[in-house]
Amino acid sequence: MTASTPPEPSIDIAGAAVDFPIFDAKTRSLKKAVLGRAGGRIGTDSKVPIIEALRDITLSLRRGARVALVGHNGAGKSTLLRLMSGIYEPTRGRAMVVGKVAPVFDLAVGMDPEISGLDNILIRGLFLGMTRKQMEARVDDIATFTELGDYLSMPLRTYSTGMRVRLALGVVTSIDPEILLLDEGIGAVDAEFLAKARTRLFELVERSGILVFASHSDEFLADLCDTAIWLEHGTVREHGPLREVLHHYKGRDVLAEMGR
Amino acid sequence: MAQPVTTGNHRADDGGQPSAPALPDVPGSRSWQRAFGDLGAGWRQRSLWGYLGWQDIKQRYRRSVLGPLWISISMGVIATAMGILYGALFGEPIHTFLPYVATGLLIWNFVNGCILEGSEVFIANEGLIRFLPAPISLHVYRLLWRQTLFFLHNLVIWLLLVIVFPQPLSATVLLAVPAFLLLLINGGWLAMMSGIIATRFRDIPPIIASLTQLLFFMTPIVWSYERLKSNPLSAYVELNPVMHFVEIVRQPLLGQPIVWRHWAVVGAITVVGCAVSLICLRNYRSRVAYWV
Numbered sequence: 001m002t003a004s005t006p007p008e009p010s011i012d013i014a015g016a017a018v019d020f021p022i023f024d025a026k027t028r029s030l031k032k033a034v035l036g037r038a039g040g041r042i043g044t045d046s047k048v049p050i051i052e053a054l055r056d057i058t059l060s061l062r063r064g065a066r067v068a069l070v071g072h073n074g075a076g077k078s079t080l081l082r083l084m085s086g087i088y089e090p091t092r093g094r095a096m097v098v099g100k101v102a103p104v105f106d107l108a109v110g111m112d113p114e115i116s117g118l119d120n121i122l123i124r125g126l127f128l129g130m131t132r133k134q135m136e137a138r139v140d141d142i143a144t145f146t147e148l149g150d151y152l153s154m155p156l157r158t159y160s161t162g163m164r165v166r167l168a169l170g171v172v173t174s175i176d177p178e179i180l181l182l183d184e185g186i187g188a189v190d191a192e193f194l195a196k197a198r199t200r201l202f203e204l205v206e207r208s209g210i211l212v213f214a215s216h217s218d219e220f221l222a223d224l225c226d227t228a229i230w231l232e233h234g235t236v237r238e239h240g241p242l243r244e245v246l247h248h249y250k251g252r253d254v255l256a257e258m259g260r
Numbered sequence: 261m262a263q264p265v266t267t268g269n270h271r272a273d274d275g276g277q278p279s280a281p282a283l284p285d286v287p288g289s290r291s292w293q294r295a296f297g298d299l300g301a302g303w304r305q306r307s308l309w310g311y312l313g314w315q316d317i318k319q320r321y322r323r324s325v326l327g328p329l330w331i332s333i334s335m336g337v338i339a340t341a342m343g344i345l346y347g348a349l350f351g352e353p354i355h356t357f358l359p360y361v362a363t364g365l366l367i368w369n370f371v372n373g374c375i376l377e378g379s380e381v382f383i384a385n386e387g388l389i390r391f392l393p394a395p396i397s398l399h400v401y402r403l404l405w406r407q408t409l410f411f412l413h414n415l416v417i418w419l420l421l422v423i424v425f426p427q428p429l430s431a432t433v434l435l436a437v438p439a440f441l442l443l444l445i446n447g448g449w450l451a452m453m454s455g456i457i458a459t460r461f462r463d464i465p466p467i468i469a470s471l472t473q474l475l476f477f478m479t480p481i482v483w484s485y486e487r488l489k490s491n492p493l494s495a496y497v498e499l500n501p502v503m504h505f506v507e508i509v510r511q512p513l514l515g516q517p518i519v520w521r522h523w524a525v526v527g528a529i530t531v532v533g534c535a536v537s538l539i540c541l542r543n544y545r546s547r548v549a550y551w552v
Binding site: 020021023082085086087088089090091101103105106109110112114115119122123126127131132 | 289305307308311312315319322387388389390391392393394546549550551
């Protein structure tokens, strides 16, 4: 199925904005919507407050793009990733994403503690856009990588945190995504395993058509990406080669300091 | 399989972006194409929701010896107890009233499940909706599949009772299949619509929960409509839409004469409900991820 890929993976976003309505207990109730209409406006504007998470986002990514997302906490990195994945549709502007998207935002999402590791591998894979057959073919590979052995037939709740991360990483790095969206939070495993995960992560990135990676780790970014987008207050501050953007963002030539 | 994910709408209040590259014309967030696309994409992921629906059931009875058989057992106990109790209260013969109550209850359980879980279908799946891109109809399909599995487990009780207390079954029993399909379609539009509205207005689920309790007693399940016919107030029972759904499934299952009036009412509700629900899906599908 992945062999026949007529449409090239691409991400096109034009003038997109993402506004979150913030409902508190009062505005989310029906009472207010009904009574508010009947009684007219009292005092302050009864409109729901809105957080503009992203504004005026315009970008275009094609096969081979290896993009780092940098910016301070709350700059909109995660929201932009979700916009690219199609979870959020832009409230203004347009976004068009072509290709099979594998969003890796939270390693634990879609995992069920009550079912066995093997079943979790299957479910997680299905959620990441794989088919049942594809996942069944990959189970052995994942089992070897995670070194979990017989534990795979045990319910996930018996796993330690580290074992869960191994399983999640094993599944995530076994898929064939056309568009790979990574949101930090990869770690919390012992050093030896992380070294192994790194190679698999690099192979995964090699296989994927487009990579967008949000991280605070300069080293990871330098290893995986060649261009960067600097987000600030929900807008694109700069979009260009990784070295330049990181230089401007950090105020120093980070890549040179790492000896690259 | 390459599944194009396209997003966006055309609200022209942004002043236009001169630097924006010319995008191929994508259908807006509020288009019929996207609404039907959601339903289609959800259907294509049936290996996922099929698996999840099974897990939901197995989950509930994990580590119990009898497992999902408990669904049938608890249904059997409740149906028998209610059948005997209300049969004695209304002076009905047990060999007709017990199957009547049991069949009514198993249909009600399906309707009740669709109504109650329907309003929470997106709220309950908040984590999945916010972290994984999937058509929202996926969660509705999963709900319907889970309720269907419950229904099939409960159907064992009907089978047992029909064997113990033979009913005048005929070929009309086959009508139960299209009747159940109508039940499924209506459960689907109801879950989709109430799910979307309840995600925005969180007062809806408790309102619905209290209404369904009332609805149970308004529906001829533990009492017989035929017996009330002499009472002029009984005509109001016809205003209860659930009553018609129960009748179209129960009549074939008990070999009662088919009353086509109920089918007509159900057909009308199906058409109107689907239309309203589709409009809801079209207009607010893309907002669900923002609201959960």
